[in-house]
Amino acid sequence: MGYEARTAVILGAQSAIAEAFAKRLAERRMKIVLVGRNAARLDTIREGLLVQGAPDIFVDVRDLIDDAKNAGERIAAWTKLLDGSIDVLAICHGYLGNQESAEHSVAEASRILQTNFTSAMLWAGAAAEQMERQGRGRLIIIGSVAGDRGRRGNYIYGAAKAGLACLVQGLNHRFAASDIRAVLIKPGLVDTPMTDGYDKSSPLWTTPETVAAGMVKALSGHREIVYSPSFWFLIMLVIKNLPRWIFNRLNI
Amino acid sequence: MTAGNDACRRANGKAQFRSWGNIPHCGAIARPAFRDELLRMFKARGETFLAVGHGRSYGDSCLNAGGTLVVCTRMNRLLAFDRGQASIRVEAGAAISEILKVTIPAGFVLPVVPGTSQITVGGAIANDIHGKDSAARGNFGNWVNRIEMLRSDGEILNLSPGDPLFHATIGGLGLTGMILSADLKLIPLPTSEFTATRHWFRDMNDMWALWDEPAFGDGATTAWLDLALRPGSGVMTTGKPFASGPSHFLSYKGFDVPTLLEFSAINRFSVAMLNATQHLGNRRREEMFRTSYSRFHFPLDRLGHWNRLYGRRGFYQYQCALPRAIAREAIDQLLSAVRKSGILCTLAVIKRFGDIASPGLLSFALPGFSLAMDFPNKSPATLQLLDRLDSIVMEGNGKLYPAKDARMGPAVFEKSYPELRRFLPHVDARFRSDFWSRVMGHGV
Numbered sequence: 001m002g003y004e005a006r007t008a009v010i011l012g013a014q015s016a017i018a019e020a021f022a023k024r025l026a027e028r029r030m031k032i033v034l035v036g037r038n039a040a041r042l043d044t045i046r047e048g049l050l051v052q053g054a055p056d057i058f059v060d061v062r063d064l065i066d067d068a069k070n071a072g073e074r075i076a077a078w079t080k081l082l083d084g085s086i087d088v089l090a091i092c093h094g095y096l097g098n099q100e101s102a103e104h105s106v107a108e109a110s111r112i113l114q115t116n117f118t119s120a121m122l123w124a125g126a127a128a129e130q131m132e133r134q135g136r137g138r139l140i141i142i143g144s145v146a147g148d149r150g151r152r153g154n155y156i157y158g159a160a161k162a163g164l165a166c167l168v169q170g171l172n173h174r175f176a177a178s179d180i181r182a183v184l185i186k187p188g189l190v191d192t193p194m195t196d197g198y199d200k201s202s203p204l205w206t207t208p209e210t211v212a213a214g215m216v217k218a219l220s221g222h223r224e225i226v227y228s229p230s231f232w233f234l235i236m237l238v239i240k241n242l243p244r245w246i247f248n249r250l251n252i
Numbered sequence: 253m254t255a256g257n258d259a260c261r262r263a264n265g266k267a268q269f270r271s272w273g274n275i276p277h278c279g280a281i282a283r284p285a286f287r288d289e290l291l292r293m294f295k296a297r298g299e300t301f302l303a304v305g306h307g308r309s310y311g312d313s314c315l316n317a318g319g320t321l322v323v324c325t326r327m328n329r330l331l332a333f334d335r336g337q338a339s340i341r342v343e344a345g346a347a348i349s350e351i352l353k354v355t356i357p358a359g360f361v362l363p364v365v366p367g368t369s370q371i372t373v374g375g376a377i378a379n380d381i382h383g384k385d386s387a388a389r390g391n392f393g394n395w396v397n398r399i400e401m402l403r404s405d406g407e408i409l410n411l412s413p414g415d416p417l418f419h420a421t422i423g424g425l426g427l428t429g430m431i432l433s434a435d436l437k438l439i440p441l442p443t444s445e446f447t448a449t450r451h452w453f454r455d456m457n458d459m460w461a462l463w464d465e466p467a468f469g470d471g472a473t474t475a476w477l478d479l480a481l482r483p484g485s486g487v488m489t490t491g492k493p494f495a496s497g498p499s500h501f502l503s504y505k506g507f508d509v510p511t512l513l514e515f516s517a518i519n520r521f522s523v524a525m526l527n528a529t530q531h532l533g534n535r536r537r538e539e540m541f542r543t544s545y546s547r548f549h550f551p552l553d554r555l556g557h558w559n560r561l562y563g564r565r566g567f568y569q570y571q572c573a574l575p576r577a578i579a580r581e582a583i584d585q586l587l588s589a590v591r592k593s594g595i596l597c598t599l600a601v602i603k604r605f606g607d608i609a610s611p612g613l614l615s616f617a618l619p620g621f622s623l624a625m626d627f628p629n630k631s632p633a634t635l636q637l638l639d640r641l642d643s644i645v646m647e648g649n650g651k652l653y654p655a656k657d658a659r660m661g662p663a664v665f666e667k668s669y670p671e672l673r674r675f676l677p678h679v680d681a682r683f684r685s686d687f688w689s690r691v692m693g694h695g696v
Contacts, residue, residue: 041286048329051340051354087369127476193285193326199269203510 002220003138005087009078010031011123012093016192019048021090022214027055033058033078036093044101064093066121071126076171085134088219089127091120091141096194102156110155116160122166124182127141128171136179138219141168143184148236151252165225169205172224182227183218187211187231255279269321271656272559273310273629274512274566274656278317285326287432293322296403300684301404305345309379310569311658312686319684322430324374328355329375333434337414338438339397344374349503350552351436356501356545361441362391368552369503374431379655380423380612382605382622385472390608391617393422398435401428404682408432413611418566419676423612425654427460427679427688444499444545448491451538452531456587460580462488463604463621465692470606472549478601479625480520481527483591486600507557516563520626523598562628567598567659570638571624573605579621582648584649585643586623593637599626616653622633624656632634635659654687665691 008025010018013034022032025051025056026198034042034057042059049057058081060074067074079086102109124139133136144155147161164184171182187206189195206229214228227233239247269277280299284290290615295299300319307314315321324345336359348362349369355361364383370457371381380393389395399411400420409429411418421428449467453459459475462468473490573583583602590597602610603622607689610617627634642664645652651668652660666672 014286038286038288040288044329044331046287047331051333192328193283196283 002136003087005030005138005219006124007031007086008088008090009035009075009082009086009127011035012091013193014038015092015094016208017018017187017190017211017215018090018092019045020208021092021215022049023052024086024212024216026050026052026057029053029055030058030088031058031082033060033081035060035062035064037061037063043145050179053157064123065114065119072129075126076142077121077131086127086130086137088138088140089123089131089228090215091123091139093119094142095152096195097157099152099154101157103181104145112156113160116157117163120164124167125173128174128180128182131180132178137181139171139180139182140215140218141169141184143186143225145188145236146230147186149240151247153252166226181224183215183223185211185215185228186225186232186236187214187228188235202225206221225236229232256523262600268381269304269323270512271306271310271312271314271658272292272308273568274559274562274564275312275658277315277321280320281323282320282321283675285325287327290322290402290430290432291406291696293320294402294406300682301430302685303374303378305375305427306347306370307431308368308371310567310656313379313654313657314375314689315686317686322408324372327432328372333358335360336439338440340433340438341433341435343433344377345372347372348376349501352501352546353503355438356441356444356499358501359440359442360438361545362436362687363395363439363657364392365408365549367550369546369550369555373434373436374426377422377431378424378426380610380615380653382504382603382617382618383472383605386617387473387604387606388470390501390606391610391612393505393610393612393615394608395437396422396434396435396611399431400433401431401576403429404680416674417678418451419611419613419673421612422610423614423616424678425614425685425688427683427685429680429683439544441493441499443494443497445494445497446491446543446545446548447494447540448548449538449540451488453486453488453580456584457487459488459602470605471682473604475517475602476530477587477602478530479529479587479590479597479600480523482531483587485531487530489633491543500544501545502624503553506554506556509558509560512560513609516565516601516628516665517561518565518567518598520596522630525629565629567626568634568643569624569626569656570640571653571656572641572645572650573616573618573624573653574620574645574648575618576620578648582644582650583621583623585644589640589644590625590637593640595627595634595637597627600624606673613667614654614669616651616655618651620650622653626655639642653693657687660690660691 008030010022012018014036022143034041038062046057046059134215141164143164144161146158150158168182168183168184191205218226274397301322302316303322303324304314327343329343348365364652366381366383375394380391401409402483468490475488477486481683601624604615607619646667
């Protein structure tokens with residue numbers, strides 16, 4: 001990896017992409033803090049990562065939405081665990097939600113926004129401050145192609161993910177003079193428990209391992225926004241530029 | 253493949269799970285990633301279950317029409333690796349490739365591996381798989397120290413050699429419960445660099461003579477037979493690691509067949525072409541070459557999802573084990589029956605078993621030889637041929653291999669596995685497979 005990293009914090013470590021990413025970092029013998037809600041699941045993941053080569057794995061059981069207001073405190077605690085520096089912080093937690101119920105239920109719509117955007121923004125803010133103190137760092141956030149253009153089937157989720165793109169751009173503007181970078185990974189269709197309700201027979205579907213590999217590559221690269229797999233760049237370029245009178249008639 | 257499966261196939265254009273012979277599963281699929289999901293699942297649902305891995309069983313031993321398939325491949329973590337004890341604990345969904353990726357660089361290897369690295373440990377145990385070096389090493393079950401298993405009543409058991417349920421679970425085809433994790437014994441591997449020898453033979457007498465030579469007979473050896481182009485000829489390959497050198501696990505990433513073909517790409521012409529490439533260089537008679545552990549042990553991984561080339565109708569594999577005393581004669585009879593029928597056999601491989609007894613009650617291994625043949629599923633004539641082969645195998649006191657089977661009947665299964673009576677009390681009634689229903693005479 002081009003960027004020298006020894007330590008990482010992974011928020012939403014139970015998610016399939018996060019676990020695949022953590023596995024890659026463990027192979028590079030990095031110390032990792034796993035953050036999520038389910039202690040038993042995180043412990044299982046921890047055992048797996050130690051075998052893959054990580055020298056030390058810490059588990060912090062947190063609700064990432066409720067605890068977002070204490071982000072600064074938590075980041076300080078994790079920094080101590082990781083020998084004084086968080087080299088990589090990944091924000092991987094997300095909630096697909098149900099578009100139909102979100103259209104009628106404020107609670108569901110709020111949950112989609114809180115989980116995917118607001119809490120991510122608060123954690124990113126606290127991480128940014130810590131990385132500015134360190135003088136270096138990589139902040140990697142999982143977005144989605146759904147954020148590239150709102151569509152009937154998931155525009156509330158899409159809106160939250162779109163917000164992350166603007167957030168990452170702003171952070172990079174703030175970090176321009178330093179060795180800190182924010183990266184937004186935009187996966188397409190990924191075969192994970194979150195998407196198990198869908199028909200996965202199309203060749204567009206990819207695996208969490210592929211997205212994780214893209215995330216590791218992005219850490220050393222220079223891009224701000226990385227599609228995973230890369231062919232989604234072309235697909236979304238077309239989708240983004242379709243005139244409304246065509247797009248709005250499509251049944252996608 | 254029964255009428256029921258044909259109906260499922262017609263209705264189910266995009267089946268979410270198929271066995272390696274391209275037979276679809278008709279029913280629900282669960283893909284848990286964590287243990288707590290499993291426990292909740294058994295409590296909540298009333299139908300039958302079957303734990304499966306990557307679907308590399310050729311027939312219907314990994315299918316459960318009308319019930320739920322629990323695909324365990326998301327539970328593929330390595331939980332502990334003890335270099336001092338040379339043992340590793342893994343979740344049952346971990347694939348052989350995923351394990352070797354960690355153990356080979358550390359100087360260790362699984363003693364028994366099949367021709368593909370894309371199978372799960374759960375599947376390896378449930379079928380008590382064998383490998384090229386089973387002559388010296390025995391079966392997968394010989395190297396299992398402990399099995400952690402979940403029964404449908406929610407109880408989690410830890411089984412070790414000596415427990416009757418341990419011996420029922422090895423080769424137990426997933427019917428005794430769901431394997432959660434296993435402790436496996438490893439052996440040292442000095443390097444992943446292999447030296448291999450290829451010997452071309454022109455007739456079967458040559459081949460049998462080679463099996464008597466210690467270099468071939470006791471080593472990691474397979475004999476490939478050319479039944480399509482030059483019947484009687486073939487290539488025998490054996491290999492072993494060098495004394496020292498680097499250790500890498502290179503999972504061979506070649507071309508992958510992306511989707512199930514509508515029609516079979518495998519026919520007399522394509523098989524003749526493929527077999528012709530195996531004969532290239534045969535004027536040398538014997539050749540030594542350098543290769544790697546993964547290229548040597550996993551020839552089936554060179555082309556990903558090659559089974560899809562057989563198209564929607566799929567194919568059968570017929571694999572039988574024959575006792576040493578009559579193996580030569582029986583194999584001659586089997587090959588002669590295939591030749592007389594005129595039915596295309598696309599692949600034929602012979603492996604040797606040694607005298608190491610497996611701990612599994614329903615283990616396929618017996619001291620002698622195994623013959624495996626692939627047949628495209630073209631017609632009822634193929635099934636008739638397989639029935640004729642059954643009578644030859646049964647006459648020789650041989651047995652058929654459930655992991656490859658899609659059509660054997662109750663009589664053949666009972667005769668193949670005399671320990672069946674001791675096995676039956678250990679079956680957990682909430683686990684079921686299409687294979688089991690057929691061989692128990694329940695119908696599908």
